[in-house]
Amino acid sequence: MSATNAGSTFYDYDENSQVYSNTRVSVGLDLIKEKLSEIAEKTKRPVTELRILDAGAGTGNYATDLAKGVKEVVCVEFNDGMLSVLKKRAAEQGITNITAMKGSLFDKLPFDDKSFDVVICNQVVHHLDDIEVARSGKYPMNTHASKEFFRVLSSPGACLVNFTTPEQNFSGWWYSHLIPRAAKVYSDRCLSEETLINMYKNSGFSVLTKPVAEPLQGAHYNEFTRVLDASYRNGDSMWGAVPKDELAEALATLEKVASEGKEAQQAFLDKHDAWRKENGQSTTLIASK
DSSP states (O other), X not given: OOSTTOOOSSSXXXXXXXXXXXXXXXXXXXXXXXXXXXXXXXXXXXXXXXXXXXXXXXXSHHHHHHGGGSSEEEEEEOOHHHHHHHHHHHHHTTOOSEEEEEOOTTSOXXXXXXXXXXXXXXXXHHHHSOHHHHHTTOOHXXXXXXXXXXXXXXXXXXXXXXXXXXXXXXXXXXXXXXXXXXXXXXXXHSOOHXXXXXXXXXXXXEEEEEEEOSOTTGGGGGOGGGGGOHHHHTTOHHHHTOOHHXXXXXXXXXXXXXXXXXXXHHHHHHHHSHHHHHXXXXXXXXXXX
């Protein structure tokens, strides 16, 4: 696969870009804003003069929020559908300090050294390395990206990477146990916390991590019957990996519980969502330069 022409091979984001924003919220946003304030204090500049690189920006959930308080957010996104939605959202909100460009994290980023104060990369790392490469425990594309993030960051600067560990993927969604084969495929792509910590340390960063319990789907996550809606499932790449027979079995179970009423639905959620509340649905790696 040519690096220049490479994007995620795991899910058709061109097809599902129109509904993606409906099933995602900006988890860990408070951690990003804390780092912006910290860097502003260290560099004796207001936050409004800082520049952010949003690497793998998707439909712009983070960019459209953060742009309101900084000098510029530069968004790099490979998928045309995602990029189109991002640009449309920025225009509709009257945001003029977002620069959105097509680009791949497989390549050298088209920016000078020390161009940004903060780099963010949210729910992207599991898309960067092909699954067979990931299963071997080698992550050349993720390693390349971490080195590029270090290169384009000023000092002091910070890179915040939100990702889902294999354990969080298996146990951090209340419905994962219903689709075990899909969850296994998805988890095989997920990098462990230890792997990412070592990778970013080797790229020159000092690193800490924080679990994030907030659901990636926001308030909709706890609406039991939402998952019965195909348009909702289409916004989640794990559901995109579900084989037809497994999907049929999962939906049959969910429909049965749904038919039993609100109390049964809540009991199901309480039983299968306890792990997330204790251990997080995702993790944010905070890499400082």
